[in-house]
Amino acid sequence: MERQEIIDGLVEIMRTMRTVDPSRLENVTEETDFLKDMNVPSAELINIATKVEIKFNIELEDDDIDEMGSTVKDIVDLILKVKARG
Amino acid sequence: MISKGRKVVVTGFGGVFPTCKSSEEFAQKLFNNQSLIRRWDKAMSYGKQIRSVMSAYIDPLENDIEPIYNPYTEDYPEIFVDHLNRIPPNNLATADLGSIWAMLATQDAIKMAGWTHKETTSEQTGVVMSSASGGNEVTRTTCHQFYVHGKKTRSVGVHTVERAMVYREAANVSCLIKNKGVVEAVASACATGLGNIGYAYRLIKFGLQDRVVTGGIEGTALETFIGFDGMQILSRGFEPHESSRPFAKDRNGFVCSFGAGIVCLEEYEIAKSRGANIIAVIDEYFNNSDGDGDMFAPSFDGQIRLWNGLMKDINFKPDVVKVHGTSTFTGDPIELFSVTEFLGNSGYHISAPKSQFGHMLGAAGAVEFITALLMLQNQKVLPCLNSEELNDELEGFQLKDNWNGPKNPVAYYRDLLPLKTFEKEINHIVCLNYGFGGTNSAMMISKDI
Numbered sequence: 001m002e003r004q005e006i007i008d009g010l011v012e013i014m015r016t017m018r019t020v021d022p023s024r025l026e027n028v029t030e031e032t033d034f035l036k037d038m039n040v041p042s043a044e045l046i047n048i049a050t051k052v053e054i055k056f057n058i059e060l061e062d063d064d065i066d067e068m069g070s071t072v073k074d075i076v077d078l079i080l081k082v083k084a085r086g
Numbered sequence: 087m088i089s090k091g092r093k094v095v096v097t098g099f100g101g102v103f104p105t106c107k108s109s110e111e112f113a114q115k116l117f118n119n120q121s122l123i124r125r126w127d128k129a130m131s132y133g134k135q136i137r138s139v140m141s142a143y144i145d146p147l148e149n150d151i152e153p154i155y156n157p158y159t160e161d162y163p164e165i166f167v168d169h170l171n172r173i174p175p176n177n178l179a180t181a182d183l184g185s186i187w188a189m190l191a192t193q194d195a196i197k198m199a200g201w202t203h204k205e206t207t208s209e210q211t212g213v214v215m216s217s218a219s220g221g222n223e224v225t226r227t228t229c230h231q232f233y234v235h236g237k238k239t240r241s242v243g244v245h246t247v248e249r250a251m252v253y254r255e256a257a258n259v260s261c262l263i264k265n266k267g268v269v270e271a272v273a274s275a276c277a278t279g280l281g282n283i284g285y286a287y288r289l290i291k292f293g294l295q296d297r298v299v300t301g302g303i304e305g306t307a308l309e310t311f312i313g314f315d316g317m318q319i320l321s322r323g324f325e326p327h328e329s330s331r332p333f334a335k336d337r338n339g340f341v342c343s344f345g346a347g348i349v350c351l352e353e354y355e356i357a358k359s360r361g362a363n364i365i366a367v368i369d370e371y372f373n374n375s376d377g378d379g380d381m382f383a384p385s386f387d388g389q390i391r392l393w394n395g396l397m398k399d400i401n402f403k404p405d406v407v408k409v410h411g412t413s414t415f416t417g418d419p420i421e422l423f424s425v426t427e428f429l430g431n432s433g434y435h436i437s438a439p440k441s442q443f444g445h446m447l448g449a450a451g452a453v454e455f456i457t458a459l460l461m462l463q464n465q466k467v468l469p470c471l472n473s474e475e476l477n478d479e480l481e482g483f484q485l486k487d488n489w490n491g492p493k494n495p496v497a498y499y500r501d502l503l504p505l506k507t508f509e510k511e512i513n514h515i516v517c518l519n520y521g522f523g524g525t526n527s528a529m530m531i532s533k534d535i
Contacts, residue, residue, distance in 0.1 A: 018154075018165050018175040041176060043244045050240050054158055065240075 001083065003030070006056070006076045013051045019044055030073040045070060058082045091291035093354035095534065096366040098201075099456050100194025101301075102149060102187040102346040104142035104443060109194065113460045115442075116468055117507045121327035122443040123341055128308055136312065138320035140329040142343035142443040143306045144187075151186055159242050160235075162227040173262070180248045181258045182221045184305025184346065188255035189262050191348035192299050196263070199350035200362060201297065209266040210296035213256050214286040215303060215348065216271035218278045218448030218521075221250030222309035255303045267295050275521025276410070277373070278302050279347060279451025284371035284527055286351050296356055301348035302452035310447065311342045321413060330445075331472035332411035332438040333418050333496060333503055340412040341444030347452030349459075365459050369514070369530040372396040376524030384417050386491050388526055389424035389518075396516070396528040397428075404434055404516040404530065406467055408458045411438030412445050419481045421518070423491040426499055435510070436502045437461065441471035451519040451527065458515045462533055465512050470503045 011028050014020050017040075024038045034040040034048065049065055052058070056079050060068075068078060103112040104122040115122065126141040146153055150170045153163035166178050166186055173181075173189050181189065192213075196206060205211065228246045231237040248254060253271035260269040268289060274281040279302025286300035304310070314320055321329040321339040330341040357364055372395035376388035407425050411418060425436065439457040446453050457468055476497035483489055514532045 018167060019179045041179070044179075046240055046244045050238075050243065 001080070003076050006079055007072060009055055010052070010072060010075060013048060013055060014038070016051070017044065017047070028072060030071070030076065032072045033070050034072075035070045048075070052079065056083070092293060094287050094290045094351055094368045095354050095357050095364045096349050096368065096459060096531070097352050097357050097362045097364060098195040098197070098199030098350035099365070099459055100191040100198065100348050101453060101456055102144060102191055103453070104144050104343065104345055105148075109456075113464070116439070116457060116460065117464060117466055119469060119471060119506050120442065121330070121471065123326045123329055123343070125326055129311065137315050137318065138322045138339070138342070140321055140326055140341045140444070141311065142341065142345070142446070144344055145306070146183055149187075149190070151183070153183070156242065159227065159231055162231070162242050164243060177258065177262050180245055180261070182224050182249040182254060182305055183307075184217050184221070184303045185249070185255045185258035187305060187346035188215060188259050188303045188348065191301065191346045192259045192263065195299060195348045195350045199352070200360075201350065205297065207264045207266060208296070211265040212268035212286065212289055212295040212298040213260045213263070213265055214268065214270050214272065214282050214289070214298050214300040215256050215259065216253060216273050216278050216282055216448060217255060217303045217305065218273060218275055219310060220252055221254055221305075223305070223307040224250040226309045259299065263299070268298070273448075274525045274527070275523060276445065276447055276450055277519040277521040277525050277527040278448040279453065280455060280517060280519040280527040280529060281373065281451065281525070283349060283351070283452060283455055284373060284529060287368050287371050287529070290351055290353050297350065297352040299348060299350050301346070302449040303346040304344045304447040304449040306344040314342050319414060328472050330413050330441050330443075332409070332413045332441050332470055333422065333473040333476060334413075335475045335477045337413045337415065337418065340414055340440065343444035343446045345443070345446045345449045345453050347449055347456045349452070349455065364534040366462055366531040367534050369400055369532055370396055371527070371529045373525065373527040376526065378524065380524060381522055384420040384520060385524060386420050386424050388524060389421065389520075390427060392526040392528050393424065393428040396530060400530060402514060403429060404514045405510070405512045406435050406437050406458075406461060406515045408437050408439065408454055408461070408515055408517045410519050411440050411470065413440060416483070419496055422496060422499060426502070427491050431499065432501070434502070435467050435504055436470060437468045437504070438470040439468055441469065441473070451517070454519070455517050455529070458517050458531060461512055461515060462531065466507050466509050467504055467512070469506050471505070473503050474505060476500060476503070
């Protein structure tokens with residue numbers, strides 16, 4: 001799975017979240033930080049993780065969530081790592 | 087013990103009412119002797135699993151609130167959307183339906199009171215409100231995911247705690263208006279609405295706060311309804327508009343309903359000095375417990391003690407008594423007899439708003455308090471709808487040796503129980519509410535003269 005494909009999927013997830021201002025989703029890059037740049041409430045990161053599991057058909061372990069960063073790059077790396085884990 | 091303290095007034099109110107878009111429509115329907123009770127399609131969809139299907143319920147869409155259901159979590163409203171943009175998304179994310187109603191009603195009440203941003207966000211402004219139980223819909227769907235479907239705890243998202251906790255409405259309202267004073271919830275079953283207003287009144291009276299936004303809420307939830315349905319105490323066998331019938335001879339239970347009522351209370355001199363419109367003065371609040379160890383049955387002695395406590399330092403009588411009047415078999419006559427024992431057989435009228443919208447549980451005392459404010463404002467008495475036929479024989483409990491109340495049948499008090507709204511001079515109203523566990527609450531309000 002290509003990284004851009006994952007980023008597009010993440011943006012789709014973010015569009016379903018009413019607490020995210022849609023205008024902040026126009027120029028998302030790997031450096032974009034959910035907390036700092038998108039003003040996502042920190043508790044919502046867990047909701048993003050749950051939606052990521054469903055959208056990308058993966059299962060995150062508790063350690064994955066505990067160690068998860070808040071940038072798009074962190075999430076893309078995590079998804080690829082978990083997919084490789086099988 | 088009643089302490090002298092500061093004078094407390096009501097300067098604003100707001101609510102979310104069944105079948106009504108506004109407080110004005112609510113008042114208009116009530117004074118037109120209309121019922122807000124309907125057959126509830128959601129209850130009916132469960133067929134023989136449910137005994138009663140009558141309710142003054144509120145569908146969220148009727149108030150332009152749309153629940154967005156999580157596509158992979160059955161029945162779980164992931165978030166609500168406010169199509170009129172009254173509540174910001176971050177506040178909606180932490181709210182259940184009742185909390186949204188509390189926020190909407192608070193906005194209306196503060197607007198009517200005319201509090202400035204500085205006043206609203208002051209350390210001297212409190213938030214005191216509650217519903218009668220937890221967020222039952224959120225709790226049910228969350229637990230179902232975990233226990234029945236074996237899903238991970240995070241599968242329903244991270245907002246289950248603050249959307250189901252007991253003081254969720256107070257917490258959500260405080261986060262919305264950003265007050266810096268007290269934020270608390272008082273729970274006392276069906277007396278919750280008046281109990282919160284009473285507690286808020288004491289906070290101001292005793293000098294702990296200058297103003298408090300307060301009241302009671304009960305968000306539409308079949309999960310709440312079915313508990314009472316299982317007790318076989320809900321009205322059954324009548325058309326919707328006839329199903330809540332306090333004092334009627336053939337009443338057979340209450341109508342389980344939903345709504346929200348919020349009021350702004352304020353210290354009298356502060357309200358006067360800013361030129362506020364004073365809707366009512368609160369003369370006194372008193373509450374007590376039956377003390378007889380009975381969870382459910384009303385107590386004549388407990389209610390007489392309630393009246394004695396309320397009226398200890400008051401030397402005038404109410405023109406209207408806004409009763410709890412649930413339409414249950416024992417509750418109504420006990421209440422009628424305690425009122426007549428204390429006030430006598432004439433010189434006032436009894437109003438039973440539950441005859442028009444049923445029993446709103448945690449919201450009941452607050453929404454009915456708003457009906458008392460409307461009666462004061464409009465100088466009209468709201469009726470005891472459907473009470474045409476009264477029992478002309480003594481109640482069974484009146485025949486017992488230990489009965490120490492009136493020995494007249496309910497029908498003897500016909501003239502106290504109006505069938506329709508009517509006009510009269512109203513200066514003072516007593517509001518009464520009771521709840522499971524033997525809790526009793528009473529408040530006297532008056533026009534500001």
